[in-house]
Amino acid sequence: MAWNEWIGFIIIGFGVAFDALGCLGLLRFPDIYNRLQGATKCVTFGTCGILFGIFVMNGFTGFGIKALVAIPFVLLTSPVGAHALARGAHIFGVPLWEKSVVDHYKQDRKDKPRL
Amino acid sequence: MKKAILILFIFTLWLLLTWNASWQSLVAGGVTALMVGLIFGNLAVTAPMKVIQPQRWFWLLLYIPIFIWEMAKANFDVAYRVLHPKMPIHPGIVKVKTRLKSPLGIAFLANSITLTPGTFTIDLKDEYLYIHCINVRHQKLDEATKDIVSRFEKLLIKIFD
Incomplete structure (x- = not known):
């Protein structure tokens, strides 16, 4: 194999490992907000790693450039999805984990939870 | 001006996505970019003068490696x-304040916060951001702001405001 394929496979391996860790976080963390932490961060980084690995393997061809262009879109959309899920959950009154330290958002909101 | 920026942006994106320089592809992309740009130019681009200032692009280039490192x-x-095995987390929602004014800048700040150390943005009210931290270090408004926001804010002000 050529050197760029080796490097590409190593980066893809990193990406898959972080995706797996994100899934593990999704299972292990106690409440929805912490689970979103694992889901957004690790999965975004892992997916970007896979896409960048594909770019390294293919170089400046149509395939590689498409993977590279997809990275900003993942970076832009994944946090927005997490924000929408977390805000919706909080507005509908999903409680934080009982050992949570502080919740300024709840103190500042005037309206009652809708559930 | 606004329309030209949007047309150029869409056409560049088209070229990158298709990666095909045959004339059919160029004509199809050009016509589509022209139509979309003419219709949505005024909606999508709000501050055309900021786009053509080179120092903002310089700071954006500087911002990317910092962001990737974080x-x-x-x-x-x-x-x-x-x-x-014991899951060392101390979650909580803290409130921080931002000095950014432009909506795009605030959006970038919120996204950057979401993708970096143990924090993500839940809501925005006026100039306050509500941030869920996986490990709360500071509960006071000023300290939390210094800890979470200021790293990105310094550069984002130069880029967007």
Whole structure:
């Protein structure tokens, strides 16, 4: 194999490992907000790693450039999805984990939870 | 001006996505970019003068490696907390204040916060951001702002405001 394929496979391996860790976080963390932490961060980084690995393997061809262009879109959309899920959950009154330290958002909101 | 910026942006994106320089592809992309740009130019681009100032692009280029470095750190941090058998997390929602004014800048700040160390943005009210931290270090408004926001804010003000 050529050197760029080796490097590409190593980066893809990193990406898959972080995706797996994100899934593990999704299972292990106690409440929805912490689970979103694992889901957004690790999965975004892992997916970007896979896409960048594909770019390294293919170089400046149509395939590689498409993977590279997809990275900003993942970076832009994944946090927005997490924000929408977390805000919706909080507005509908999903409680934080009982050992949570502080919740300024709840103190500042005037309206009652809708559930 | 606004329309020209949007047309150029869409056409560049088309060229990158298709990666095909045959004349059919160029004509199809050009016509589509022209139509979309003419219709949505006034909606999509709000501050055309900011786009053509080169120093903003310079700071944006400087921002990208800093952001990637912070993101990598964040991922190792979260991975450590996931794998640790006792799960050392102290979650909570803190309030921070931002000095950014432009909507695009605030959007970038919120996204950057979401992708970096153990924090993500839940809501925005006026100039306050509500941030869920996986490990709350500071509960006071000023200290939390200094800890979470100021790293990105310094550069984002130069880029967007």
